[in-house]
Amino acid sequence: xxxxxxxxxxxxxxxxxxxxxxxxxxxxxxxxxxxxxxxxxxxxxxxxxxxxxxxxxxxxxxxxxxxxxxxxxxx
Amino acid sequence: xxxxxxxxxxxxxxxxxxxxxxxxxxxxxxxxxxxxxxxxxxxxxxxxxxxxxxxxxxxxxxxxxxxxxxxxxxx
Amino acid sequence: xxxxxxxxxxxxxxxxxxxxxxxxxxxxxxxxxxxxxxxxxxxxxxxxxxxxxxxxxxxxxxxxxxxxxxxxxxx
Amino acid sequence: xxxxxxxxxxxxxxxxxxxxxxxxxxxxxxxxxxxxxxxxxxxxxxxxxxxxxxxxxxxxxxxxxxxxxxxxxxx
Amino acid sequence: xxxxxxxxxxxxxxxxxxxxxxxxxxxxxxxxxxxxxxxxxxxxxxxxxxxxxxxxxxxxxxxxxxxxxxxxxxx
Amino acid sequence: xxxxxxxxxxxxxxxxxxxxxxxxxxxxxxxxxxxxxxxxxxxxxxxxxxxxxxxxxxxxxxxxxxxxxxxxxxx
Numbered sequence: 406x407x408x409x410x411x412x413x414x415x416x417x418x419x420x421x422x423x424x425x426x427x428x429x430x431x432x433x434x435x436x437x438x439x440x441x442x443x444x445x446x447x448x449x450x451x452x453x454x455x456x457x458x459x460x461x462x463x464x465x466x467x468x469x470x471x472x473x474x475x476x477x478x479x480x
Numbered sequence: 481x482x483x484x485x486x487x488x489x490x491x492x493x494x495x496x497x498x499x500x501x502x503x504x505x506x507x508x509x510x511x512x513x514x515x516x517x518x519x520x521x522x523x524x525x526x527x528x529x530x531x532x533x534x535x536x537x538x539x540x541x542x543x544x545x546x547x548x549x550x551x552x553x554x555x
Numbered sequence: 556x557x558x559x560x561x562x563x564x565x566x567x568x569x570x571x572x573x574x575x576x577x578x579x580x581x582x583x584x585x586x587x588x589x590x591x592x593x594x595x596x597x598x599x600x601x602x603x604x605x606x607x608x609x610x611x612x613x614x615x616x617x618x619x620x621x622x623x624x625x626x627x628x629x630x
Numbered sequence: 631x632x633x634x635x636x637x638x639x640x641x642x643x644x645x646x647x648x649x650x651x652x653x654x655x656x657x658x659x660x661x662x663x664x665x666x667x668x669x670x671x672x673x674x675x676x677x678x679x680x681x682x683x684x685x686x687x688x689x690x691x692x693x694x695x696x697x698x699x700x701x702x703x704x705x
Numbered sequence: 706x707x708x709x710x711x712x713x714x715x716x717x718x719x720x721x722x723x724x725x726x727x728x729x730x731x732x733x734x735x736x737x738x739x740x741x742x743x744x745x746x747x748x749x750x751x752x753x754x755x756x757x758x759x760x761x762x763x764x765x766x767x768x769x770x771x772x773x774x775x776x777x778x779x780x
Numbered sequence: 781x782x783x784x785x786x787x788x789x790x791x792x793x794x795x796x797x798x799x800x801x802x803x804x805x806x807x808x809x810x811x812x813x814x815x816x817x818x819x820x821x822x823x824x825x826x827x828x829x830x831x832x833x834x835x836x837x838x839x840x841x842x843x844x845x846x847x848x849x850x851x852x853x854x855x
Contacts, residue, residue, distance in 0.1 A: 406755055406762065408633060408669060410710040412596055413736065418528045420735050422536050427731050429534030435720050435727075436713065442757075444633060444669060445531040446487055448523070448598070453568045455706055456595040457742075459579030461572050462706065481639060481680055481687065483783060483819060488632040488661065493603045495660050497611050502656050504609030510645050510652075511638065515608040517682075519783060519819060521562055522604040530631055532667075537631065556830055556837065557788040558708060558744060563811065564781060570810050577806050585795050585802075586788065592832075594708060594744060605781055607817075612781065637821055643753045647761050654759030665758040671712055672754040673823070678793045681820040684804030686797050718828045722836050729834030745831040746787055748823070 407432050409445045414452065414462070421447050482507050484520045489527065489537070496522050557582050559595045564602065564612070571597050632657050634670045639677065639687070646672050707732050709745045714752065714762070721747050782807050783819045789837070790824045 409428060429443045452463035484503060504518045527538035559578060579593045602613035634653060654668045677688035709728060729743045752763035784803060804818045827838035 406669075406750075406757065407711055407713040408671065409712075411707055412709075413707040416736060418536070418538070421528055421531075422539065424731065424735055425531035425536055426534045427735075428728060429531070431724065431727050431731070435724055436716060440533040443531075443533065444631075446525060446633065447529040448525075449529070450596060450598075450706075453571055454597040454599070456571075456575035456579070456593075457706065458590040458593065459576045461568070461575055463568070464572065481637075481675075481682065481819075483637040483821065485635040486632055487634075491661060493611070493613070496603055496606075497614065499656065499660055500606035500611055501609045502660075503653060504606070506649065506652050506656070510649055511641060518606075518608065519781075520606040521600060521783065523598070523600075524604070525631075532631065556744075556825075556832065557786055558746065559787075560785040562781075562783040566811060574806065574810055577810075578803060581799065581802050581806070585799055586791060594706075596708065600781075607781065643761070643763070646753055646756075647764065650756035650761055651759045654756070668756075668758065670756040671750060673748070673750075674754070675821060675823075678796055679822040679824070681796075681800035681804070681818075683815040683818065684801045686793070686800055688793070689797065718836070718838070721828055721831075722839065725831035725836055726834045729831070740833040743831075743833065746825060747829040748825075749829070 406442045407436060407438060407444075409443070410448065411445065412448045412450055412455075414455070415449045416447075481513060481517045482511060482519075484518070485523065486520065487523050487525055487530075489530070490524045491522075556592045557586060557588060557594075559593070560598065561595065562598050562600055562605075564605070565599045566597075631663060631667045632661060632669075634668070635673065636670065637673045637675055637680075639680070640674045641672075706738060706742045707736060707744075709743070710748065711745065712748050712750055712755075714755070715749045716747075781813060781817045782811060783821075785821045785823065787823045787825055787830075789827065789830070791822075796822050 409432075411424070424447075425445050428445060429440055432438060432443050433440050453461055455462045484507075486499070499522075500520050503520060504515055507513060507518050508515050525537075528536055530537045559582075561574070574597075575595050578595060579590055582588060582593050583590050600612075603611055605612045634657075636649070649672075650670050653670060654665055657663060657668050658665050678686055680687045709732075711724070724747075725745050728745060729740055732738060732743050733740050750762075753761055755762045784807075786799070799822075800820050803820060804815055807813060807818050808815050825837075828836055830837045
């Protein structure tokens, strides 16, 4: 009965196919559940929908001066 | 205050309209909460974003030989 | 290590930029965690994917007669 | 394949038993999925872990003067 | 940046330790993200908080007659 | 209608009270929604239920030799 939800930036279907297979195998081996009990959901995020340390992913590699301007906006 | 999150494959708006209404009614009747307290979120999944038993939904009805090829890839 | 998931109707990137920055600042100040420990995920919902009080958001401002027709459908 | 997550204040097991049964029936009827495809997770929240309109549920019925004191703290 | 949420029945810490390590390794290898970018949350469910096919896990192995009695209750 | 879910290590109720109030204020100001539309859920995690970089939080400050022993187990 493990239910796995994975948020990630967009990835090709091949990656999801392999991850689904291998994460399921891992859970079956470690938890001793039947494979059919494992459900996996991938949720792809746009780069503007994820932030670490207060900075959106889509802003992460922008030159710092622009970035500061953007953040100053709205205050 | 129940908050309900439903992951499902894409469905027409009519289905969501009926599910939202009936699940809310159910919760109001069973939990005795006011209807306005019930929030429901639908999240539609692409067939490549959901797996059961380690197999992506989009691969589920593929002929087995192709499928095995796909899974063998990436190791 | 706080992980924040926010479901909301679609908003411009500027709103998410400011919310990501300010919610992170709030958590750092109140919980005394390092900024890099805070992760924020925005999930935008379509108006047909959210219901309060049993009514989909996309139906909320429709004239009542239509709305009743819609809800009667499907029984 | 619908996966349903329900956050709610603590409820007796009888309520969950009925909700699990009836929500599953609803989904099967409306979405035409097999019953075994429906998974439901209940997550019970403590009253201090849920807020509406910025007020924790555990503070909701407190007399207003105390409540304001509490909220003023921490600024 | 993958964020993984895993709902499962209670398991000893050793299982979670191994799953956390191996799922992280899998994601790093397949998605080419740095290990520090992977966050994993385990949420343990009580047997009364999980249902498949409309039946709570805690009712799953009960003799059928009792089970039917329980379900009939509350209508 | 924003719904906010926050996973965090256990914190005193005072912290949640302030966070609920201030995150709601932020969302109201930035998104122009009514305060009653904002719902916030806190989910406290045990230290054995959260991992970053493949290491459970409860193992994070353990001396490295023990830690390696633990991880080697189970293969």
